[in-house]
Amino acid sequence: MEYRELRPRAPMPEFDIRFRRFTSLNTTIRLREGKLQVRLSDLLETAPENMHHAIAHILIAKLYKKPISRAHNDRYRRYVSSETVSKQSEQIRQQRGRKRLLPPKGHFYDLEEVFDKLNHQFFHGLLGQPVLTWSGHHARRLLGHYDAAHNTIVVSRVFDRVDVPRYAIEYLLYHEMLHLKHPVKVKNGRRCVHPREFQAEERLFPQLAEAKAFLKHL
Ligand SMILES: [Zn+2]
Known part of the structure; x- marks a missing residue:
């Protein structure tokens, strides 16, 4: 949907969207072999749907160097700076960064x-x-x-x-x-x-x- 708004005439590319265990609210987008590859922090996995739309808009606009809509941008900034999200990301940063927890995949069991x-x-x-x-x-x-x-x-x-x-x-x-x-x-x-x-x-x-x-x- 966000792709259509920004590129009304271009053919729709395939999307490959994955949530990663990033230690920050890192989000990346890349065009690879005609596919749009999106990597989001798993912190955003539980974000409300309109937030996913805002993120999609920002990423696609950035990729194609189009202006970012103010409304989407404000919505995203407000969300990531909201107390719960910043607390949650701080907590996860602490666990994954400073404490260096062992990864869930062990030698024998995952x-x-x-x-x-x-x-x-x-x-x-x-x-x-x-x-x-x-x-x-x-x-x-x-x-x-x-x-x-x-x-x-x-x-x-x-x-x-x-x-x-x-x-x-x-x-x-x-x-x-x-x-x-x-x-x-x-x-x-x-x-x-x-x-x-x-x-x-x-x-x-x-x-x-x-x-x-x-x-x-x-
Ligand atoms: Zn118990």
């Missing part, structure tokens, strides 16, 4: 792939992906945890091994994903980390007993 599979199997694909990372050491005491403040799931490296059955890491990640879905409840001044709905959903995991037994002997 946390992103396991997350996607579980997201479709149990959450209709609706759970927003948090930052997924392996713990730096082979922790046996803390096998996994969800850090709500940094929207991060950390999985112990002991799971990244060929002798760890798939159901074990799936169960561990599923448990942490349930933490993401069910925030901690405070009842009569007491924190309830695994409320009843949480436990009921956890029982939907098919190999729950085997997984728990495996974790006990890890």
Whole structure:
């Protein structure tokens, strides 16, 4: 649509749009072999639709050296400087930049792939992906945890091994994903980390007993 506004007579090129884990709100556009290649920060993936239109307009205008519409430009500036977005990007910069988190793809298991599979199997694909990372050491005491403040799931490296059955890491990640879905409840001044709905959903995991037994002997 934005392409049509700016280049009414040119043939429509093919678009290849991907969200990348940029540490900033970096966005790039390139014309490659007749295809428009767009790379956006995954921070913008959750932006409202009119923001995607504004971004598309700005990128295409830049590429073809056309004037950028004031309305689109203002909308974009307002959005990226809004408090939530700048906080979110600052947080992710901290995690990915300074802390140098380990990438989700381990030696044997890819946390992103396991997350996607579980997201479709149990959450209709609706759970927003948090930052997924392996713990730096082979922790046996803390096998996994969800850090709500940094929207991060950390999985112990002991799971990244060929002798760890798939159901074990799936169960561990599923448990942490349930933490993401069910925030901690405070009842009569007491924190309830695994409320009843949480436990009921956890029982939907098919190999729950085997997984728990495996974790006990890890
Ligand atoms: Zn838990």
